[in-house]
Amino acid sequence: MQHTHETLGRLHEQGAVCPIRMPHGTPSYLVTGYDEARALLADPRLSKNNRGAYDLMIAKVGGENINRSFGQLLGAHMLNTDAPDHTRLRKLVNKAFTPRAIAGLRPRIEQITTELLDAMAEHDQVDLMTAFAGPVPITVICELLGVREEDRGEFTGWSNILLGAGDLDEMQAAAVAMHTYLVALVAQKRAEPGEDLLSGLVQASDEGDSLSEEELVAMAFLLLVAGHETTVNLIGNAVLALLRAPEQRAKLAADPSLMPGAVEEFLRFDGPINIATLRYTVEDVEVGDHKIPAGEFVQVSLLAANRDEGRFPDPADLDVTRAAGGHLAFGHGIHYCVGAPLARMEAEIALTALLARFPRLRLAGPEEDLVYRTSPLVHGVKTLPVLLR
Known part of the structure; x- marks a missing residue:
């Protein structure tokens, strides 16, 4: 997936909507406009x-290539439902993500960030994904949900497997393990409720x-x-983008007030x-x-849409001063x-905080050695x- 943008660009040249095959051969339509x-x-x-998606998948490719454990065990959430079920489920979590509730988390996020940067400062070289980009959102969402610190590494490993494009047996095993853990976690919250979400x-x-x-x-x-995967890769992709574009990094260093708008540009430029x-x-x-017939899977590429030159001029250029609102990240x-x-x-x-603490931050090896996660998501x-240093 290292050349995802180049691949998507070539597909976009064939049309904003074009037929493709998903992993394991499922026919589908890719949307890039x-x-x-x-x-x-x-x-x-x-x-x-x-459930409808699984029935359609079986009709198209048969049941042997479908990770049914994942869907059956963990699939009954609001991202896999339509209205009115989606409305009912989303209503229950909306109150935890109000602007006031999020603003209340700022001091704790700042504290977590400072502690991680302090730990990084003891080294000359680190893997930014494991030392910083991962722990910030993982710690926040686990504290928000009330997950014990000692359990966080295990579910992160399961998450990486389930969101990948690897072996189906391995994915099914991860789904079973994740489900078993979450059933026990829910039982624990019922027996000993806390102030968590x-x-x-x-x-x-x-x-x-x-x-x-x-x-x-x-x-x-x-x-x-979802509470950590998006932000892990948002932070990682943003740092990599700035290391590739030192003039944009210099603008942020000169004027940190640009950062909120820059985050929107990072989301547009190389979203998670x-x-x-x-x-x-x-x-x-x-x-x-284009006409997409009934009974067809549709793959909407947010990455490609956010680099559609019809919407964003010079889309392959990072510009931290760009008005990037309206992106689909x-x-x-x-x-939404x-x-x-x-x-x-x-x-x-x-x-x-990262850019202020380590102004000399730079890649520790050749950029071509970086490997992207093998996940369509x-x-x-x-x-x-x-x-x-």
Whole structure:
């Protein structure tokens, strides 16, 4: 996936919407145009219903190539549902992500960031992904949900497997392990509730607020995984982009007030999500000059849409002063990322502090040695070795 942008650019030249085959051979339509992507992300004729997607997958490729454990065990969350179920599920978590609630997390995020930078300062070289980009959002979301510190490494490993494009047996084993852990975690929150978000969701469920046990476990999975994966790769990709563009880094160093707008540009320029989560048509859909028949999977590339020159001039150039609003890095429509304000704040705090603390930050090896994660969903490097002095 190291040349993702180049590959997507070549596919975009074939048309903003074009037929492709997904991993394991499933036929689908790839969307790379900005206008088309934005329209389809909000189109109710594209369903995200998990059970319907599995039935369609079986009809197209058969059951032997489908990771059913993942879908059956962990798939009943709001990202895999349509209205009105989606509305019901999202309502339960919205209160944890209000602007006031997010703003209240700022001091703790700043403290976590400072502690990690202090630990990094004891070394001349670190892998930025494991030393900084990963621990910031993982610590925040785990504290928000009430996950014990000793459990965090294990579920991060399961997450990496489940979001990859690897062996199906390995993915199924990770799904079972993650499900077993989350069932026990939910039981613990029920027996010993705290002030955390997961305890609140368990209490809401027990008080008849329409959350089944299956939905509760799946929601915990979604919040844990989505709550850190997006920001991990946002921070990593942003740092790499600045190391490649020292003149843009100099602008931020000269004027740190540019950082909130720069975060929007990082999201547009090299966002943390490539292909949005799975959708399929339940009716024929005409978008632009293209018609997608009913009963087809649709892959919306957020990366490609955000580099559509019809929407963003000189899209392959990083410009921290660009008005990058309107990008699709967090999606669009009813499934717009509920944690977007938290991700933005985490990135703003982390990047500002990192650049100020280590002004000589630079790659520790050749750029061509960097390896990207093999995932159609998340977009980021596996490791990012950097010199601090």
